Amino acid sequence: MGRISFSLLTVLVLALNIVAFNVEATGEPVAVIVNKANPAESLSEAYIKKIYTNGVLSWPDGVPITIYDLSLQDRVRAAFSEKILGMSADRVAEEWAHLKITNHAKNPPYTMKSEALIIRRVASEKGAIGYVSYSAAKNSQDVRIVNTLQ
Amino acid sequence: MLQIFSIYDFIPVIFLKERALKKPGLRILTVILASCLLASAPSRVRAGDDRLDRLEKEVTGLKQENEDLKKRLGDLEADQEEIRNNVGLLSKYLDVSGYADVQYDLTDSRTDNSKFRVRHLSFFFSKDITKEWKLFSEVDFEDAPRFEADRNSGNLKKAQGTVFVEQVYVEYRPSFSLDARLGRFHTPFGIWSIYHFPPYVPFQTNPLFFENTFPEVSDGIQLRYSFSVKDMPLDTNVYVSNGGGNAGGTDGNASKAVGARVNLEVVPGASLGGSYYRDRDNLNILRSSYGAHLLLSYKALKLQGEYVIRENEISSGPKFRDNGLYAALTYDLGKWTFAARYDRCRCNALDEQVAGSSLFRYTGAVNYHFAHNVVGKVEYDRTVSPDRSLDENRAIFAIAVAVGDL
Numbered sequence: 001m002g003r004i005s006f007s008l009l010t011v012l013v014l015a016l017n018i019v020a021f022n023v024e025a026t027g028e029p030v031a032v033i034v035n036k037a038n039p040a041e042s043l044s045e046a047y048i049k050k051i052y053t054n055g056v057l058s059w060p061d062g063v064p065i066t067i068y069d070l071s072l073q074d075r076v077r078a079a080f081s082e083k084i085l086g087m088s089a090d091r092v093a094e095e096w097a098h099l100k101i102t103n104h105a106k107n108p109p110y111t112m113k114s115e116a117l118i119i120r121r122v123a124s125e126k127g128a129i130g131y132v133s134y135s136a137a138k139n140s141q142d143v144r145i146v147n148t149l150q
Numbered sequence: 151m152l153q154i155f156s157i158y159d160f161i162p163v164i165f166l167k168e169r170a171l172k173k174p175g176l177r178i179l180t181v182i183l184a185s186c187l188l189a190s191a192p193s194r195v196r197a198g199d200d201r202l203d204r205l206e207k208e209v210t211g212l213k214q215e216n217e218d219l220k221k222r223l224g225d226l227e228a229d230q231e232e233i234r235n236n237v238g239l240l241s242k243y244l245d246v247s248g249y250a251d252v253q254y255d256l257t258d259s260r261t262d263n264s265k266f267r268v269r270h271l272s273f274f275f276s277k278d279i280t281k282e283w284k285l286f287s288e289v290d291f292e293d294a295p296r297f298e299a300d301r302n303s304g305n306l307k308k309a310q311g312t313v314f315v316e317q318v319y320v321e322y323r324p325s326f327s328l329d330a331r332l333g334r335f336h337t338p339f340g341i342w343s344i345y346h347f348p349p350y351v352p353f354q355t356n357p358l359f360f361e362n363t364f365p366e367v368s369d370g371i372q373l374r375y376s377f378s379v380k381d382m383p384l385d386t387n388v389y390v391s392n393g394g395g396n397a398g399g400t401d402g403n404a405s406k407a408v409g410a411r412v413n414l415e416v417v418p419g420a421s422l423g424g425s426y427y428r429d430r431d432n433l434n435i436l437r438s439s440y441g442a443h444l445l446l447s448y449k450a451l452k453l454q455g456e457y458v459i460r461e462n463e464i465s466s467g468p469k470f471r472d473n474g475l476y477a478a479l480t481y482d483l484g485k486w487t488f489a490a491r492y493d494r495c496r497c498n499a500l501d502e503q504v505a506g507s508s509l510f511r512y513t514g515a516v517n518y519h520f521a522h523n524v525v526g527k528v529e530y531d532r533t534v535s536p537d538r539s540l541d542e543n544r545a546i547f548a549i550a551v552a553v554g555d556l
Binding site for chain 2: 057
């Protein structure tokens with residue numbers, strides 16, 4: 001009886017782990033946001049990648065771009081890095097570190113601790129771009145969602 | 151004998167034991183007591199309701215206070231975060247960061263032996279003086295330097311290792327696209343000369359042509375301008391410097407070196423470019439280096455290659471040419487990086503070089519990324535020389551870490 005209980009418990013724990021993993025893997029959509037005054041209504045994933053890799057340094061109207069990132073441990077950043085940059089967040093951080101250490105980063109992103117802070121910064125700077133979870137951005141009146149990454 | 155239990159604070163329940171109920175005095179006392187308690191119950195219920203209302207209000211108030219405090223705390227954290235990130239502000243402090251790597255070399259070389267090495271301890275100091283002006287420097291300590299003078303005479307008693315001011319410049323950056331650097335900087339030539347720091351490259355050894363076809367650092371002025379050509383980002387660098395071997399105040403000739411580099415990102419993940427460097431050195435040899443580089447990355451796979459030719463013109467003798475190339479393939483798999491490099495150089499400055507022949511090196515490396523700034527490396531190098539007695543097998547076991555808020 002004890003063995004059967006233990007086996008059932010093991011199966012249950014494994015099942016919970018699988019469920020937890022799937023939840024983490026899928027997650028909720030990521031919203032890419034810009035300032036309300038930014039004329040861009042939507043941005044393609046390729047263009048967002050260009051911005052986040054410094055391929056583009058200013059908006060079409062000449063306003064310099066300010067890039068915001070979440071902290072390295074954040075799950076939203078992990079999803080964004082995989083979907084947009086095609087790399088793990090750790091590898092992206094390494095690339096930036098290499099550019100910064102050589103002082104060759106043209107426009108490195110600012111890392112923010114919370115989504116609320118990113119929304120606050122994007123809302124107050126015309127050239128800013130950031131990303132947060134969709135639920136955090138959908139009701140914000142101060143920023144515009146330009147892409148939703150599923 | 152009599153036990154009274156209160157369940158909901160105002161409903162008394164009386165349990166009498168069988169023997170106790172048989173006594174008339176006790177029976178009367180019980181009935182009176184029960185009546186009193188029952189009579190007082192409605193008022194106790196009302197009082198309880200009031201208390202509950204008050205408590206509910208207090209709890210609601212506390213919840214609101216808690217929400218306000220959370221918001222204020224969030225704002226405070228946000229302010230601190232902004233200060234920490236210097237968003238829109240200039241830091242009052244000098245930023246210090248750096249890296250270190252230690253390794254064990256296992257070799258069968260006739261001219262070298264196996265050993266532990268404290269390879270690098272490098273510090274980067276940078277300071278944003280204003281929004282446009284910045285000071286950047288890198289001081290490198292190689293092989294754990296120690297310099298000791300005799301107390302009485304002041305003569306150098308012991309000297310080991312290297313202390314090297316690898317970079318120090320004042321930078322003026324009016325926009326993201328343009329900057330000027332005045333001082334000492336890494337010679338902008340190809341890829342490896344700029345991006346070679348041990349925590350961020352899979353190899354511990356430099357390509358053979360590095361430092362043998364152009365100087366590692368240049369003292370002078372450099373301009374960078376970045377712009378787009380048909381949506382393709384193009385980076386350009388031009389510079390004027392003292393030239394190789396003429397660092398700091400030791401410039402021994404009147405001529406100045408000139409150089410340029412371009413890098414075009416054709417599509418995201420595919421870059422190519424060229425470099426040029428020209429210098430008349432202290433031996434009156436005019437050295438002209440031409441380089442081409444390529445960087446392709448697709449998902450976890452990356453290919454990096456460079457080719458350099460250096461023409462050497464001596465006024466009283468025949469011209470001679472150095473050349474070198476390498477191609478490196480890396481593959482990232484989770485926390486692992488697997489890398490292989492083919493390297494060839496016909497460089498007259500190389501110690502192992504036999505005139506007119508090429509030196510080859512084949513490298514394989516495995517990296518494990520413990521964290522984004524800690525990496526463990528195992529590397530195997532096979533160097534093949536025209537003089538086979540100089541052939542070498544070397545295994546390197548290294549740990550490289552980067553420190554500071556990079």
